[in-house]
Amino acid sequence: DRDTDKKRIEELLEENMVLEIAQKQSMNESAHLGWELEQLSKSTDLADSEKSFVFELNECASSRILKLEKDNQSLQNTIQELRDASLTSRESSLKFVELEKENQQLSKKIEKLQNQIEKEKQSNQDLETLSEELIKDKEQLQVIMETLKADKDRQVKNSQM
Numbered sequence: 001d002r003d004t005d006k007k008r009i010e011e012l013l014e015e016n017m018v019l020e021i022a023q024k025q026s027m028n029e030s031a032h033l034g035w036e037l038e039q040l041s042k043s044t045d046l047a048d049s050e051k052s053f054v055f056e057l058n059e060c061a062s063s064r065i066l067k068l069e070k071d072n073q074s075l076q077n078t079i080q081e082l083r084d085a086s087l088t089s090r091e092s093s094l095k096f097v098e099l100e101k102e103n104q105q106l107s108k109k110i111e112k113l114q115n116q117i118e119k120e121k122q123s124n125q126d127l128e129t130l131s132e133e134l135i136k137d138k139e140q141l142q143v144i145m146e147t148l149k150a151d152k153d154r155q156v157k158n159s160q161m
Helices: 002-042 047-084 090-160
Strands: none
Touching: 002 047, 002 090, 047 090
């Protein structure tokens, strides 16, 4: 039983390490995507590229959250299995408590990532709205320029007569 418990604990520790690595990668990717979004927002041609970037950012973030939630659920299942097995050894109990704490920390990190993604989504929506407003302003300015040009041409024709 102890060997089985040790194997389970080792497997659980490995899963935790993989989850932490994935989470760090996700946080790095999220930071990088945030930087890319900031660079994109400084660009003057936001209309087409912003929509596809926002979509990709949301897809990537959603994928990461789903993966982290799946890993978290796997850890919770493993913890439940350990509970069900009624592990009595002191070492197993300590490992269980450590793993439960890690699981809680990961849950908090997932929640933080979800909040960050929501903020990024809101920022993306704001940028999209701003982009649409800028496009409308540009179109209005083009109409005004065409009107002014037509008026100028008429004035030039009238002054030549």
